[in-house]
Amino acid sequence: MNKFTNRIQTERLVIRPLEGEDYFTWLAGYENRLPAQHKYDEGTVEMSRYTEEWFQLEIDNHQRLAVEDKLYFFGIFRKEDNAHVGAIDFSTLLRDDFQWARLGYMIHNQYWRRGYGKEAVAAAITFAFDKLNYHRIEAHINLDNTPSIKCAEGVGMKFECIRKGFIYENDAWTDHLIYYINAK
Numbered sequence: 001m002n003k004f005t006n007r008i009q010t011e012r013l014v015i016r017p018l019e020g021e022d023y024f025t026w027l028a029g030y031e032n033r034l035p036a037q038h039k040y041d042e043g044t045v046e047m048s049r050y051t052e053e054w055f056q057l058e059i060d061n062h063q064r065l066a067v068e069d070k071l072y073f074f075g076i077f078r079k080e081d082n083a084h085v086g087a088i089d090f091s092t093l094l095r096d097d098f099q100w101a102r103l104g105y106m107i108h109n110q111y112w113r114r115g116y117g118k119e120a121v122a123a124a125i126t127f128a129f130d131k132l133n134y135h136r137i138e139a140h141i142n143l144d145n146t147p148s149i150k151c152a153e154g155v156g157m158k159f160e161c162i163r164k165g166f167i168y169e170n171d172a173w174t175d176h177l178i179y180y181i182n183a184k
Contacts, residue, residue, distance in 0.1 A: 004066035029084035085111040099135035122155040129183040139179040152179040
């Protein structure tokens with residue numbers, strides 16, 4: 001199997017696929033989270049079931065999905081100390097005449113309000129256009145998730161519409177804002 005190893009670098013961050021040796025750094029990112037700050041923040045997470053063996057299986061799955069052009073998953077690491085500050089992923093929705101993907105992003109709450117989200121997402125979008133050959137990238141955002149909306153807008157994504165009953169979450173079909181950006 002081919003291996004997806006692409007790296008993205010910004011002034012302060014390295015954005016790359018997870019590797020086996022990232023386990024303890026990745027684990028610390030989750031274990032050091034603060035209590036939830038709002039309803040879309042998971043806050044502290046019980047991590048005892050996420051063993052090194054589980055982590056390696058997850059990495060293997062990410063690699064398989066990247067080779068199959070279904071999902072590209074990146075860890076976000078701070079250059080100065082290699083701290084795991086979050087994650088970004090692109091899911092291929094449709095190729096052919098569309099070249100269309102969904103973008104997901106998460107920054108651990110102990111690293112909020114430092115600009116890491118915008119810095120990482122902006123660089124990852126450029127990479128997705130240039131290296132993954134997407135033409136359109138969408139973010140699907142809960143109507144009241146203000147931090148995510150600000151991040152999407154801050155990297156140049158535009159509001160397109162509200163998709164009604166779009167995603168099944170918390171035992172109900174929920175509406176989502178659709179933000180998009182197209183390759184230039």
